[in-house]
Amino acid sequence: MNEKLQEAVENFQMLDPQLRLEMLLDYANALPPLPERLHAQRDAGLGRVVECQSPVYLFTSVDDGTVRLFADVPEQAPTVRGFVSLLVDALDGAPPAEVAAVPDDLLRQLGIAQTLGMTRQRGLGAVLHRIKHAVAEAA
């Protein structure tokens, strides 16, 4: 696992379930805004993660062997926003191999899978799946 993600997993695991949610909320507050050059694509509906109940948009590319990851997630959906923010923080600027190596059970490793329940895990799992898929295609 990439170093930043490993660090996040360790930080989450040190906390009790309630504090893990607070940490996820901190990530939600820290998601960088979507760059303006991607607004038109978002407004045209591109990059939408349909598995999520809220309008969530992901834009992934690989430039010169470096993954670029941008996202737009409404503030009214802090759970998915927090998870996306954590992934952006760990994976934007990483080599494609590190994205491919993100464990599919990341939510479980973060210790939040059970608190989320199956239905919410489905939406968040789709976020990770889409990022991995897009990077694999572009690399």
Add this chain to the structure above:
Amino acid sequence: MSDYANPDVLVSTEWVAEHLSDTQHVRIVESNEDLLLYSTGHVPGAVHIDWVNDLQDDTVRDYIGRDEFARLCSERGIADDTTVVFYGDKNNWWACYAFWTFKLFGHADCRIMNGGRDKWIAEDRSLTKTVPHYPSTDYEPQDPDLSIRAFRDEVLKHMKKGGAMVDVRSPQEYIGELMHIPGYPDEGALRGGHIPGAANVPWSRAAAEDGTFKSREELEAIYLDEQGLDAKEDTIAYCRIGERSSHTWFVLKYLLGFKDVKNYDGSWTEWGNLVGVPIEKGEREDG
């Protein structure tokens, strides 16, 4: 709101604002799809109830037991005679689910704040991050009211006699094509389609632009005129796991006055996986 069959179950955002200090008789409950949303700010004095962590018991795929429910209410300062007002995100989708669950456990006085969280915020009303604590109550556990909950055998019987059903999922889920589109969410079921004979009315059609419920006239145009449902007939609503359909259940029962309407919470994740029960694909066949 007064045109509805049971107008008292809906309260306005004004009503809630006026009753914020009446914590002796009224408890405001926020229930959301999003787990963290309550923490970002909520109606002052509102407590949080999460459908996954507070209402469900995933070891049996069922709701919590009556004693756990009584404990949950006691901890939130809800007594048997407390007026419980639910509101939440996404057109009160999950608020209706919590409302239905409270009714299932026999809580007498449940209401929905019309327009939910979005309307409250759109009206620039106050929000707080302070989590309230109320004195615990002696909540008397009740036997569940199964007249509002349908189980699979009952749904099968209902289907065989041609009973009225409403599938409130999206048209793509209903006709069964969604599972075949790569990258689209699967339904958690092995087969795609719907219960034979069910009408398809996506749940969100009952909501107006501002998240409030549509007027009685508009709702009747959809459910009665367009879909041919009848308020006098036994009707079952279902979706994927029973949450979207609790919104429709609320609409049919309280706003349109359907005499006997049940929510089938097993819904498609159960029916689509059952051995030996029929499904229908594509459009409804019996017209």
